[in-house]
């Protein structure tokens with residue numbers, strides 16, 4: 190090899206989804222692989238109007254200057270109001286940090302808390318980028334079992350005792366990849382467990398506003414009495430991922446360390462993006478936008494589930510999420526989703542095989558489907574093709 194790279198990059202392979210994007214970039218492929226918002230749902234007109242207003246105002250040159258690492262104050266204040274929707278009150282400017290996308294919260298938390306070899310508990314399966322980030326910090330992810338309503342609390346306490354982890358990472362609402370949501374009762378218990386074991390939880394909540402049915406549940410952070418939960422909410426799925434804007438909220442000591450880490454990473458989040466999201470929130474554009482986007486996503490989600498019910502063989506099980514962007518599919522144990530993926534791409538349909546979402550990458554009979562970015566017609570055709578691939582892999586029982 191021409192260059193000598195750092196040890197921390199040694200085991201880092203390209204993120205599975207980025208690799209898949211290369212394979213499925215042909216225009217005639219129906220992709221259920223990504224997690225992109227639908228282009229129909231992006232609020233182009235409002236963002237154009239706001240960007241124009243911001244850049245025409247007397248604050249324009251300030252917006253084009255360097256800013257504070259902590260964030261743009263009007264945006265942070267709007268953010269403190271916004272998180273009340275998740276049941277988080279009584280926070281102030283010391284408790285909040287503007288970040289460049291929710292993914293940065295994971296990175297900055299790892300940077301602030303972890304030494305080489307430290308253990309981090311994750312629900313199994315988990316968001317694959319967290320596994321990727323943990324590798325760059327040479328930390329060790331430990332999987333905790335998952336039930337229909339999210340993380341298994343008995344296994345969580347067992348793993349805490351056994352591994353003495355530094356951090357717990359959860360996506361409690363419409364999880365990526367499973368679409369599962371943790372119940373209110375469990376959320377309260379998770380906050381208690383974190384307090385009892387002095388364990389820091391990163392609650393990653395990018396999907397909570399994308400609810401299509403059922404009742405809203407308060408965040409785990411809303412039950413946190415003693416500062417063990419850091420909450421992050423992104424505007425990627427509700428406004429636009431291209432704005433790279435999100436918030437991290439937590440105890441001021443942790444937020445301070447994250448701020449120092451961020452200073453070294455990217456100085457600050459784009460002031461223009463913060464100013465746009467600030468105006469977006471203050472002008473009251475969020476609720477009408479959510480009404481529009483959730484109607485689009487609900488139709489797509491219902492369509493995908495209906496087609497799966499119609500075409501998939503009964504040996505295949507899947508989640509029925511009340512929101513978010515993903516459906517999680519469990520195939521019979523003997524099937525290998527990596528093999529199915531190659532067959533599916535030949536039939537011009539794609540998904541993400543589930544092994545990338547497991548800390549050890551050792552479960553092969555699962556896959557993730559995204560419903561937000563295909564048309565209803567593509568969903569019908571794509572699910573039909575995928576069903577065919579699955580059926581071709583069914584082993585007939587031997588008599």
Ligand SMILES: Cc1ncc(COP(=O)(O)O)c(C=O)c1O
Pocket residue numbers: 224289290291292293316360365393395423424425430434435
């Ligand atoms: C659970 C979860 N966390 C974080 C992110 C990163 O989002 P962003 O950095 O765009 O806010 C995603 C994106 O798909 C996600 O699914």
